[in-house]
Amino acid sequence: MKTSNIRNFSIIAHIDHGKSTLADRLIEYTGTLSSREMEAQVLDHMDLERERGITIKAQAVRLSYTAKDGETYMLNLIDTPGHVDFTYEVSRSLAACEGALLIVDAAQGIEAQTLANVYLALDNNLEIITVINKIDLPSADPQRVKQEVEDVIGLDTSDAVLTSAKTGIGIEEVLEAIVKKVPAPQGNEDEPLCALIFDSHFDAYKGVIAYIRVMNGKVKPGMKIKMMATNKVVEVTEVGVFKPNMINVDELGPGHVGFVSGSIKNVKDVRVGDTITDADHPVAQALSGYRKVTPMVYCGLYPVDNSEYDILRDALEKLKLNDASLVFEPETSIALGFGFRCGFLGLLHMEVVQERLEREYDLSLITTAPSVIYKVFKTDGEVFEIENPSKLPTPQEIEHIEEPYVKAMVIIPNDYVGVVMELSQEKRGEFKDMKYLDTTRVMITYHLPLSEIIYDYFDRLKSASRGYASLDYEMVGYRESQLVKLDILLNGEVVDALSIIVHREKAVYRGRLLVEKLKGIIPRQMFEIPIQAAIGNKIIARESVRAMRKDVLAKCYGGDISRKRKLLEKQKQGKKRMKQVGNVEVPQEAFMAILKID
Amino acid sequence: MNIGLYIHIPFCQQKCLYCDFPSYANLDHLYQPYIAALCQEISGLGGVLSGNRIDTIFIGGGTPTLLSTAQLQQLLQQIQSSFIIDQDVEFSIEANPGTVDREKLLVLQAGGVNRISFGIQTFADSLLRSIGRIHSATQAIEAVTMAQQIGFGNINIDLMYGLPGQTTAQLRASILQAVKLNVTHVSAYGLKVEEGTPFAIMEQQGRLLLPEEEDDEAMYELTTKELPEAGFKRYEISNYGKAGYECRHNLKYWRYQPYMGLGAAAHSFWQGERLANTVDVPSYIQRIQSGQLPLESRERPERSIAMAEYVFLALRTVQGLLLQNFNQYFAVDFFQHYDDVVSSLVAKGLIVVTHEQIYLTEIGMKYGNIVFRAFLPD
Numbered sequence: 010m011k012t013s014n015i016r017n018f019s020i021i022a023h024i025d026h027g028k029s030t031l032a033d034r035l036i037e038y039t040g041t042l043s044s045r046e047m048e049a050q051v052l053d054h055m056d057l058e059r060e061r062g063i064t065i066k067a068q069a070v071r072l073s074y075t076a077k078d079g080e081t082y083m084l085n086l087i088d089t090p091g092h093v094d095f096t097y098e099v100s101r102s103l104a105a106c107e108g109a110l111l112i113v114d115a116a117q118g119i120e121a122q123t124l125a126n127v128y129l130a131l132d133n134n135l136e137i138i139t140v141i142n143k144i145d146l147p148s149a150d151p152q153r154v155k156q157e158v159e160d161v162i163g164l165d166t167s168d169a170v171l172t173s174a175k176t177g178i179g180i181e182e183v184l185e186a187i188v189k190k191v192p193a194p195q196g197n198e199d200e201p202l203c204a205l206i207f208d209s210h211f212d213a214y215k216g217v218i219a220y221i222r223v224m225n226g227k228v229k230p231g232m233k234i235k236m237m238a239t240n241k242v243v244e245v246t247e248v249g250v251f252k253p254n255m256i257n258v259d260e261l262g263p264g265h266v267g268f269v270s271g272s273i274k275n276v277k278d279v280r281v282g283d284t285i286t287d288a289d290h291p292v293a294q295a296l297s298g299y300r301k302v303t304p305m306v307y308c309g310l311y312p313v314d315n316s317e318y319d320i321l322r323d324a325l326e327k328l329k330l331n332d333a334s335l336v337f338e339p340e341t342s343i344a345l346g347f348g349f350r351c352g353f354l355g356l357l358h359m360e361v362v363q364e365r366l367e368r369e370y371d372l373s374l375i376t377t378a379p380s381v382i383y384k385v386f387k388t389d390g391e392v393f394e395i396e397n398p399s400k401l402p403t404p405q406e407i408e409h410i411e412e413p414y415v416k417a418m419v420i421i422p423n424d425y426v427g428v429v430m431e432l433s434q435e436k437r438g439e440f441k442d443m444k445y446l447d448t449t450r451v452m453i454t455y456h457l458p459l460s461e462i463i464y465d466y467f468d469r470l471k472s473a474s475r476g477y478a479s480l481d482y483e484m485v486g487y488r489e490s491q492l493v494k495l496d497i498l499l500n501g502e503v504v505d506a507l508s509i510i511v512h513r514e515k516a517v518y519r520g521r522l523l524v525e526k527l528k529g530i531i532p533r534q535m536f537e538i539p540i541q542a543a544i545g546n547k548i549i550a551r552e553s554v555r556a557m558r559k560d561v562l563a564k565c566y567g568g569d570i571s572r573k574r575k576l577l578e579k580q581k582q583g584k585k586r587m588k589q590v591g592n593v594e595v596p597q598e599a600f601m602a603i604l605k606i607d
Numbered sequence: 608m609n610i611g612l613y614i615h616i617p618f619c620q621q622k623c624l625y626c627d628f629p630s631y632a633n634l635d636h637l638y639q640p641y642i643a644a645l646c647q648e649i650s651g652l653g654g655v656l657s658g659n660r661i662d663t664i665f666i667g668g669g670t671p672t673l674l675s676t677a678q679l680q681q682l683l684q685q686i687q688s689s690f691i692i693d694q695d696v697e698f699s700i701e702a703n704p705g706t707v708d709r710e711k712l713l714v715l716q717a718g719g720v721n722r723i724s725f726g727i728q729t730f731a732d733s734l735l736r737s738i739g740r741i742h743s744a745t746q747a748i749e750a751v752t753m754a755q756q757i758g759f760g761n762i763n764i765d766l767m768y769g770l771p772g773q774t775t776a777q778l779r780a781s782i783l784q785a786v787k788l789n790v791t792h793v794s795a796y797g798l799k800v801e802e803g804t805p806f807a808i809m810e811q812q813g814r815l816l817l818p819e820e821e822d823d824e825a826m827y828e829l830t831t832k833e834l835p836e837a838g839f840k841r842y843e844i845s846n847y848g849k850a851g852y853e854c855r856h857n858l859k860y861w862r863y864q865p866y867m868g869l870g871a872a873a874h875s876f877w878q879g880e881r882l883a884n885t886v887d888v889p890s891y892i893q894r895i896q897s898g899q900l901p902l903e904s905r906e907r908p909e910r911s912i913a914m915a916e917y918v919f920l921a922l923r924t925v926q927g928l929l930l931q932n933f934n935q936y937f938a939v940d941f942f943q944h945y946d947d948v949v950s951s952l953v954a955k956g957l958i959v960v961t962h963e964q965i966y967l968t969e970i971g972m973k974y975g976n977i978v979f980r981a982f983l984p985d
Binding site for chain 2: 535557558559560561562563564566567568569570571574577578580581584592
């Protein structure tokens with residue numbers, strides 16, 4: 010097909026604004042899948058994605074559409090993850106396109122996440138088609154939302170498409186707009202191969218499958234290709250396209266979106282954002298925008314049952330086959346034994362990985378509270394990073410500590426400006442900007458410590474604004490903070506896995522909340538258990554769990570032993586799995602208590 | 608082989624509010640047919656057990672002494688004529704102080720009974736009423752004294768603590784009363800609210816005012832302290848006896864020795880198998896009459912479960928588990944089998960291990976279920 014008949018686009022939308030439904034309608038309308046093959050939200054493969062209504066990995070699908078002008082077009086839809094954790098992945102998916110559909114809910118208007126992604130699309134010079142969706146809702150107000158898009162983003166919405174993906178209104182108009190407005194890709198098939206990797210997945214038979222957008226040149230089986238960031242060279246065994254199932258083709262040329270495979274064993278060799286070129290005739294320069302993805306959030310993962318350590322390691326390795334952004338290394342905790350310190354792009358990424366480990370590998374895990382990466386400047390001049398609070402040196406050795414800050418953008422109805430500012434202030438935020446999106450909605454910008462965001466900022470924001478707030482953030486760098494390590498002692502012993510780093514002024518308050526919370530979680534045992542919070546040697550809060558009640562069967566009446574035995578068996582089964590920490594048995598959730606204090 | 612016999616009488620004048628044992632009120636019309644059926648079962652078993660010697664007998668209930676003097680006589684005669692009974696037999700019967708008189712006691716004595724276990728629970732009249740007992744404290748004292756006068760030298764009193772509204776002082780008074788009566792044995796049970804009992808319903812409705820946790824605990828401590836001080840040695844979690852008066856029949860349960868149960872709801876442990884008769888009285892009678900076995904269940908616990916049972920039963924006794932006996936019974940080395948469990952329980956201070964035995968510590972007695980559960984297979 011001629012390059013001039015290709016259109017590459019992605020969809021930008023806030024969660025629940027109808028991205029997946031619209032994608033389904035496009036697939037259906039173009040007959041790419043028969044209705045028998047259609048499954049709601051075709052592109053969200055993982056169970057988790059369907060359940061949570063989110064997209065975690067990018068997907069692509071090729072649609073064939075015969076437009077009103079009589080020409081048949083190849084439309085490549087690249088579906089992107091819609092969460093702040095995956096901003097980099099989104100930016101790479103966008104870089105593979107010439108256009109984007111901006112879907113905005115006709116009742117709710119623009120949200121912070123949408124805004125962030127629109128700016129990413131504009132950065133990539135994408136043509137943006139505004140789609141006002143859910144116009145069938147009684148509360149829909151497309152006029153107001155259009156105005157908002159104009160005022161806030163500065164897009165011309167005079168030709169915005171009005172749709173209801175649910176009921177099928179406006180689908181053809183969307184397709185026509187894509188054909189007419191999204192520029193055809195440029196590119197020359199005679200130049201050396203240059204293709205962008207925007208995602209990958211691991212296939213047990215074929216190895217790593219790289220999702221690519223060809224910029225120049227051609228790629229076909231038998232060719233030797235090179236990944237420019239990793240210098241990995243492989244021979245291509247298959248190339249193909251997504252319909253959305255993988256279909257092999259002879260070659261992919263300029264403007265095409267598809268996949269290549271070539272017995273690549275390690276997903277690390279196929280990095281999102283990297284450039285694929287012809288190993289024999291390489292391009293001089295890789296595509297711009299590639300960066301190595303680094304985790305923002307770390308936590309410890311430990312099997313409840315120590316004997317499951319190997320299973321956990323294997324499971325992490327398997328997940329990593331498909332997820333290059335997941336990092337982990339072995340770690341030992343005095344309290345929890347052998348486990349792994351794992352790094353994630355963000356909290357959602359962390360939760361998804363945990364959930365998959367427990368679900369797909371049937372593991373019972375203890376997760377320690379997530380931590381950011383702190384920079385520690387020691388008095389002896391040494392500087393190092395820690396991602397595990399228990400690794401913080403003693404106060405005497407520390408000159409100062411720096412923590413990561415983010416620029417957080419919050420969009421809320423103006424009634425909630427007061428509470429959001431109060432909350433942000435409490436979370437050590439620094440006010441940066443406030444701007445009215447329309448007469449009722451406001452965008453507030455703060456600089457906030459990332460640690461406060463991963464602690465409970467978003468949950469508190471949501472509840473303070475009755476669910477109306479949306480949040481997006483990006484890293485702005487490190488700053489010095491007055492931070493201390495807060496230790497928790499159970500029965501007089503520090504439990505390393507419960508240590509957290511907090512701001513000095515909040516330490517007492519957090520310590521108190523935490524011991525109270527733990528008191529409610531740690532079951533009564535054979536002896537009284539003091540629970541203390543301490544900074545260094547100073548105890549700042551204390552509670553205790555009383556010794557448990559007498560627990561013994563009074564009699565075995567008339568020789569009925571079976572009944573007593575069955576009772577004991579039932580009790581044994583009802584026992585929660587606990588982690589033995591010193592003399593104390595601690596349930597799994599205690600280690601996450603730190604996160605959910607209020 | 609020496610064997611224990613348990614005979615169940617599933618009748619009560621009225622159910623106590625805490626009781627979940629298989630026993631029924633208002634079945635007077637079944638007493639006679641039941642005794643007839645029971646005697647038939649006894650007679651049949653006599654044939655099976657010929658060649659074995661009976662060295663303990665326990666008639667329990669329910670309330671065995673609710674039966675008429677004639678019925679009891681019939682039962683005792685049947686027992687005597689059906690088995691080879693050891694000269695030194697321990698022959699117990701449970702009695703409710705509200706259901707005995709001199710004549711009945713004499714018949715029991717003549718029938719071979721040499722130990723009476725009185726269900727008294729407390730000597731506080733207000734408590735007796737509130738837990739649904741049919742007798743008064745005075746009746747209890749009179750019954751015990753009468754039995755002693757007739758010549759019963761071996762008498763047990765059941766006491767309870769942790770009753771609704773019970774104070775530590777009331778418990779102490781009851782213990783002192785038992786001591787003063789100069790009985791040979793005391794069983795002291797903590798009240799447990801069992802599912803399906805009136806107490807369970809009352810608890811659910813918030814109408815059962817159980818003692819505060821501290822008080823309940825204090826009563827337990829009081830029992831374990833005062834009874835031994837008065838010469839009743841604690842030899843099992845809930846049982847105290849003067850020297851030589853430990854209940855030999857109950858010891859058979861804890862020592863994994865064989866016993867045969869007769870009557871509705873009775874349990875047997877015979878050749879490694881656990882058997883139970885039906886709890887339904889009419890169906891028990893009907894099945895005996897039609898020549899069927901009245902069994903409701905029989906199972907041979909698999910080896911790992913049998914071992915666990917052996918251990919948790921033995922650990923109920925103060926003497927604990929004798930390693931040699933266990934190793935011999937199962938032809939296995941105890942420590943090899945329970946290495947991890949034992950070391951973890953020792954570390955927690957719940958059990959003590961010597962060359963010959965393992966036994967519960969004081970803390971272990973209090974939290975026995977933790978120990979017992981640990982030996983059950985996962």
